[in-house]
Amino acid sequence: MGYKLEYISRLFQKTSGKRIEHYVITRIWHLLDNYEIKMSPQQYVSRQQAQYALTDVYFPQLGYHIEVNEPAHYENIERIQQDLKRIKEIESNTGQRVFVIDCRDDLKGIHNQINKIISEINAKVNNQIQQGTFEPWNPENEHDPNFWKTKGHISISDEVSFHRIEDICLLFGADHAKTKMGFLRKGGIQHPIHTNLFLWWPSEKPRSGWQNKYNEFNGTIIETHSDKEKKVKHYNNYSQETHTRVVFFHYKDILGLTNYKYVGVFTNDIEKSNAKIGTVWSRIGETINLGTGEFSVKE
Amino acid sequence: MGYKLEYISRLFQKTSGKRIEHYVITRIWHLLDNYEIKMSPQQYVSRQQAQYALTDVYFPQLGYHIEVNEPAHYENIERIQQDLKRIKEIESNTGQRVFVIDCRDDLKGIHNQINKIISEINAKVNNQIQQGTFEPWNPENEHDPNFWKTKGHISISDEVSFHRIEDICLLFGADHAKTKMGFLRKGGIQHPIHTNLFLWWPSEKPRSGWQNKYNEFNGTIIETHSDKEKKVKHYNNYSQETHTRVVFFHYKDILGLTNYKYVGVFTNDIEKSNAKIGTVWSRIGETINLGTGEFSVKE
Numbered sequence: 001m002g003y004k005l006e007y008i009s010r011l012f013q014k015t016s017g018k019r020i021e022h023y024v025i026t027r028i029w030h031l032l033d034n035y036e037i038k039m040s041p042q043q044y045v046s047r048q049q050a051q052y053a054l055t056d057v058y059f060p061q062l063g064y065h066i067e068v069n070e071p072a073h074y075e076n077i078e079r080i081q082q083d084l085k086r087i088k089e090i091e092s093n094t095g096q097r098v099f100v101i102d103c104r105d106d107l108k109g110i111h112n113q114i115n116k117i118i119s120e121i122n123a124k125v126n127n128q129i130q131q132g133t134f135e136p137w138n139p140e141n142e143h144d145p146n147f148w149k150t151k152g153h154i155s156i157s158d159e160v161s162f163h164r165i166e167d168i169c170l171l172f173g174a175d176h177a178k179t180k181m182g183f184l185r186k187g188g189i190q191h192p193i194h195t196n197l198f199l200w201w202p203s204e205k206p207r208s209g210w211q212n213k214y215n216e217f218n219g220t221i222i223e224t225h226s227d228k229e230k231k232v233k234h235y236n237n238y239s240q241e242t243h244t245r246v247v248f249f250h251y252k253d254i255l256g257l258t259n260y261k262y263v264g265v266f267t268n269d270i271e272k273s274n275a276k277i278g279t280v281w282s283r284i285g286e287t288i289n290l291g292t293g294e295f296s297v298k299e
Numbered sequence: 300m301g302y303k304l305e306y307i308s309r310l311f312q313k314t315s316g317k318r319i320e321h322y323v324i325t326r327i328w329h330l331l332d333n334y335e336i337k338m339s340p341q342q343y344v345s346r347q348q349a350q351y352a353l354t355d356v357y358f359p360q361l362g363y364h365i366e367v368n369e370p371a372h373y374e375n376i377e378r379i380q381q382d383l384k385r386i387k388e389i390e391s392n393t394g395q396r397v398f399v400i401d402c403r404d405d406l407k408g409i410h411n412q413i414n415k416i417i418s419e420i421n422a423k424v425n426n427q428i429q430q431g432t433f434e435p436w437n438p439e440n441e442h443d444p445n446f447w448k449t450k451g452h453i454s455i456s457d458e459v460s461f462h463r464i465e466d467i468c469l470l471f472g473a474d475h476a477k478t479k480m481g482f483l484r485k486g487g488i489q490h491p492i493h494t495n496l497f498l499w500w501p502s503e504k505p506r507s508g509w510q511n512k513y514n515e516f517n518g519t520i521i522e523t524h525s526d527k528e529k530k531v532k533h534y535n536n537y538s539q540e541t542h543t544r545v546v547f548f549h550y551k552d553i554l555g556l557t558n559y560k561y562v563g564v565f566t567n568d569i570e571k572s573n574a575k576i577g578t579v580w581s582r583i584g585e586t587i588n589l590g591t592g593e594f595s596v597k598e
Contacts, residue, residue: 002405009322016315023308026325035406106301107334 003139004035010254015041020103020110021056021068027114028057028066032121036136037061038159041254055090055098060159061135062124063096066117071104093217145171148290155287160262161253165201168248168260171290172199184208188245194293196244201260203250214249214263221247221266224278231278238268238279245281246288246295265295302438303334309553314340319402319409320355320367326413327356327365331420335435336360337458340553353389353515354397359458360434361423362395365416370403392516444470447589454586459561460552464500467547467559470589471498483507487544493592495543500559502549513548513562520546520565523577530577537567537578544580545587545594564594 008029015022029039040058055065073083087098099117103110128134135158141147142159145167154160154171162168165185169176174192179185187210191197202212202221209230213222225231244267248260265285272280285295307328314321328338339357354364372382386397398416402409427433434457440446441458444466453459453470461467464484468475473491478484486509490496501511501520508529512521524530543566547559564584571579584594 005319005322005406005409008406009318012322012325013315013318016312016321019308019312020304022315023304023311026311027329030326030329033410107304107307110304111332 004137007139007254008039011039011041014254018068018070020070024066024068024101024103024110024114025057027111028118031114031118034122034125036134037121037125038137040159059121060157061128061137062121063094063157064121064124065090065096065098066101067098068101069103074102074104090217093219143167152291153287153289154262156262156264157286158262161259162248163257163259165260168199168201172246174199191246191293197265197293198243198245199248200245200266201248201250205250216263219264219283220269220272221249221281222278223281232275235273235275235279239270239273243268244284247281303436306438306553307338310338310340313553317367317369319369323365323367323400323402323409323413324356326410327417330413330417333421333424335433336420336424337436339458353393358420359456360427360436361420362393362456363420363423364389364395364397365400366397367400368402373401373403389516392518442466451590452586452588453561455561455563456585457561460558461547462556462558464559467498467500471545473498490545490592496564496592497542497544498547499544499565500547500549504549515562518563518582519568519571520548520580521577522580531574534572534574534578538569538572542567543583546580 012022012026012029015025025039025041032039038060040060041056055067057066057068058064067083067087069083072079074080083100087100090096090098099120101110101113101117105113125134142161143163145162148154148158148160149171162171165179166176168174169179169189172191174189179189187202187207188198188200191199202210202214202223204212204214206226209226211224211226213224215221223234225234244265247263247266249263250258250260253259264283265288266281267284269280269282272282284297286297288295311321311325311328314324324338324340331338337359339359340355354366356365356367357363366382366386368382371378373379382399386399389395389397398419400409400412400416404412424433441460442462444461447453447457447459448470461470464478465475467473468478468488471490473488478488486501486506487497487499490498501509501513501522503511503513505525508525510523510525512523514520522533524533543564546562546565548562549557549559552558563582564587565580566583568579568581571581583596585596587594
């Protein structure tokens with residue numbers, strides 16, 4: 001049946017809880033009618049990871065978001081202002097663009113709003129094609145470490161997402177055997193050449209007491225432990241020197257498969273961390289050069 | 300938000316259980332992009348009424364059905380032949396047309412199949428418009444007895460569906476007060492002028508022991524009673540003379556509202572009925588003239 005049909009039909013199914021949002025999502029996909037554009041319904045990537053979601057729909061190749069506002073969003077002026085503020089913050093934090101669909105409209109009105117967004121998307125795609133920067137949606141590449149190894153660098157917008165820790169190791173030439181501790185699995189491993197870098201695959205699911213919260217909005221991960229003593233000890237260990245981690249965040253994707261998604265390069269944020277919260281990691285790089293280990297905020 | 304958005308978004312939501320069928324249904328609606336065409340997902344009209352469903356999607360204005368065959372339909376030759384036979388029977392029983400979508404195809408293949416069906420639908424609509432027979436989807440009219448009274452006749456393809464028994468009475472000029480028996484409600488009432496006609500509003504839900512099964516495929520309703528004695532007595536009462544009933548079948552629609560849908564004119568089928576099954580009613584009319592009480596198989 002093919003991965004894309006599987007992906008998009010599951011995406012539809014998972015978004016069917018919110019009726020109007022679902023109507024809008026299905027319409028955008030069908031009217032865009034372009035198998036080379038990936039649509040990513042972030043908030044459904046994992047139901048546990050509420051913090052993972054910025055907006056209702058995201059187009060990673062374009063940096064475009066869509067937020068579907070059901071009528072409740074307009075009930076009072078405070079909510080309206082909150083929404084506007086949030087959108088501005090997302091746009092300034094990420095450099096991406098957020099389109100809003102106002103569902104107080106009738107069928108025709110909603111269709112008109114969608115048509116405008118589709119025109120904007122198509123214009124952006126055409127622009128990328130002309131500039132030679134358009135990267136067609138290729139799910140096989142997303143999951144293939146050898147593809148990225150050959151390419152030489154990865155960026156958040158590439159949607160690099162591996163099914164196995166082995167694949168993370170393969171990408172950086174790390175020894176996969178060293179990720180195992182008896183029956184346990186380490187949460188990360190040092191980069192084999194650029195020893196200042198630590199390859200990290202945290203999860204929101206607690207593992208032997210360790211817990212991590214990824215906040216895409218702020219670009220932070222809070223690393224903490226359910227045991228207070230261990231939390232404080234860990235905080236102290238990371239409160240002085242600078243540490244740098246290349247992060248692949250663990251989640252279950254729309255098809256129910258385990259994934260480790262590249263979310264950027266992070267450093268221990270000494271200002272934000274404290275003994276009470278735990279260690280806060282802040283994103284300092286979106287793109288990393290696999291050869292030199294250099295990273296930068298933008299591609 | 301408007302009835303049509305409410306209707307179609309609920310339809311999407313209710314059909315989301317079957318992933319590929321749901322993908323196909325959403326695509327057909329969005330690409331048809333015509334608010335004047337009603338799409339009716341029969342099998343979701345009521346989950347209890349499995350018998351009510353002929354196909355996955357139905358276009359009442361056009362007499363077109365769509366059957367979405369997931370790969371399991373092609374697992375063996377028996378199943379394939381069964382499906383083909385069933386489709387031929389539906390077409391010959393109803394005079395309608397059934398399109399089949401083969402989901403063994405990939406995304407592109409399924410899209411091509413859908414494009415062909417959309418062309419057929421558009422061609423039929425244009426043809427009806429040219430011939431002056433196209434009736435735009437108008438949900439308000441469907442539920443308004445005064446609209447049909449003015450029109451003078453109703454047909455199955457009109458999708459006449461009332462929210463109250465009062466409206467059935469109003470349509471035929473019957474005295475609504477006579478439908479009540481103390482705290483109980485009669486299951487039907489005689490036509491006030493054409494006394495050979497009985498206005499009937501059966502339900503699949505048992506009511507004081509009475510039970511009815513509507514089979515759209517064969518155009519029959521089986522009327523029976525949980526009490527054997529009453530069933531036999533009722534059968535005997537209806538085994539000799541000819542009775543004619545104008546039937547409005549009770550169900551809950553996609554919006555969760557009670558509806559009595561006009562399903563045709565039926566007569567007691569003496570050949571099919573027996574003391575064991577109960578009384579079988581067979582459809583003998585699809586259209587009825589509200590003034591003269593005359594009915595005919597086709598409009």
